[in-house]
Amino acid sequence: MANLELRSLGNTGLKLSSVGFGASPLGNVFGPVSEDDAFASVRDAFRLGINFFDTSPYYGGTVSEKVLGKALKAMGVPRNEYIVSTKCGRYVDGFDFSADRVTRSIDESLDRLQLDFVDILQCHDIEFGSLDQIVNETIPALQKLKEAGKIRFIGITGLPLGVFTYVLDRVPPGTVDVILSYCHYSINDSTLEDLLPYLKSKGVGVISASPLSMGLLTERGPPEWHPASPELKAACQAAAAYCKENGKNISKLAMQYSLSNKDISSVLVGMNSVKQVEENVAAAKELAMFGKDEKAVSEIEEILKPVMNQTWPSGIQQS
Ligand code: NAD
Numbered sequence: 001m002a003n004l005e006l007r008s009l010g011n012t013g014l015k016l017s018s019v020g021f022g023a024s025p026l027g028n029v030f031g032p033v034s035e036d037d038a039f040a041s042v043r044d045a046f047r048l049g050i051n052f053f054d055t056s057p058y059y060g061g062t063v064s065e066k067v068l069g070k071a072l073k074a075m076g077v078p079r080n081e082y083i084v085s086t087k088c089g090r091y092v093d094g095f096d097f098s099a100d101r102v103t104r105s106i107d108e109s110l111d112r113l114q115l116d117f118v119d120i121l122q123c124h125d126i127e128f129g130s131l132d133q134i135v136n137e138t139i140p141a142l143q144k145l146k147e148a149g150k151i152r153f154i155g156i157t158g159l160p161l162g163v164f165t166y167v168l169d170r171v172p173p174g175t176v177d178v179i180l181s182y183c184h185y186s187i188n189d190s191t192l193e194d195l196l197p198y199l200k201s202k203g204v205g206v207i208s209a210s211p212l213s214m215g216l217l218t219e220r221g222p223p224e225w226h227p228a229s230p231e232l233k234a235a236c237q238a239a240a241a242y243c244k245e246n247g248k249n250i251s252k253l254a255m256q257y258s259l260s261n262k263d264i265s266s267v268l269v270g271m272n273s274v275k276q277v278e279e280n281v282a283a284a285k286e287l288a289m290f291g292k293d294e295k296a297v298s299e300i301e302e303i304l305k306p307v308m309n310q311t312w313p314s315g316i317q318q319s
Pocket of ligand 1: 021022023024025030054055124125157158159180182209210211212213214215218219251252268269270271272275276277279280
């Protein structure tokens with residue numbers, strides 16, 4: 001079978017694997033994960049062509065960064081063969097997007113990751129901060145980190161899509177290299193699609209996270225803390241049950257749905273086992289060879305119609 005596809009990330013020159021490794025599960029966010037399983041998942045992901053690994057100091061209160069760092073080191077492969085992104089500004093004890101905090105944060109992250117630099121540093125969930133502080137203080141601080149060689153590219157992440165346009169309309173072109181959106185390019189919510197032409201016109205790379213809507217589009221269902229409404233949870237579980245009855249796997253269909261838009265450079269999926277890594281890579285390769293299962297996707301869309309594009313509030317402001 002063909003190799004996992006690589007896609008260009010905006011103007012960065014980076015080529016990301018279409019499936020990216022979301023390391024939040026390594027912080028035990030979706031349930032406990034042993035270090036053995038974490039190491040095996042990372043090793044297997046790299047072996048199968050995944051070159052992009054995303055984490056944050058927030059995931060598991062720094063556990064994800066530490067475990068990912070150890071796992072990458074244990075692989076013993078040259079640093080230029082994998083791409084690492086982490087984040088700043090969101091911590092288990094709250095948000096702090098001040099220049100001082102994010103400047104200290106990268107040193108702490110590099111220490112935990114056992115790396116000299118990260119490829120991408122992203123301001124984490126900016127809707128919880130002042131967007132004007134992000135524009136006027138946080139991003140300029142990140143530019144200094146870029147000049148110092150601690151980070152190669154700058155990104156912003158968030159749930160409400162309006163935060164991206166707010167910031168990108170106010171920073172000099174080329175300042176923000178990447179946006180990471182989540183839960184907005186899944187079968188149940190594809191609202192990111194409308195923003196893609198704007199992002200392309202700005203030369204900004206697009207990472208889309210949570211193709212399984214943080215567990216909604218799995219047979220197992222979402223974790224306890226999932227913020228979706230009971231109605232959305234129930235509809236997704238009905239869709240998962242329908243797929244199972246018809247011999248289909250909702251997670252595979254959901255991965256393929258998200259991967260099918262090539263304006264998205266990498267679809268970041270959270271993984272905590274070799275089985276999940278292998279399934280998700282196989283889903284991408286199958287998509288490349290045979291295309292989407294349009295019939296199954298439209299059947300799921302029909303079940304999800306009453307909750308289509310339903311999201312949940314996030315942050316201290318909606319812009
Ligand atoms: P996701 O939609 O990727 O779902 C992850 C869940 O699905 C986990 O429970 C995982 O074990 C399970 N899963 C993975 N593959 C599966 C398969 N083949 N079959 C069944 N279950 C499977 O949600 P996520 O982990 O929240 O998002 C992916 C990554 O994106 C995160 O790990 C993180 O790196 C990033 N992310 C960033 C932000 C942000 O910056 N604000 C927000 C969300 C996600």
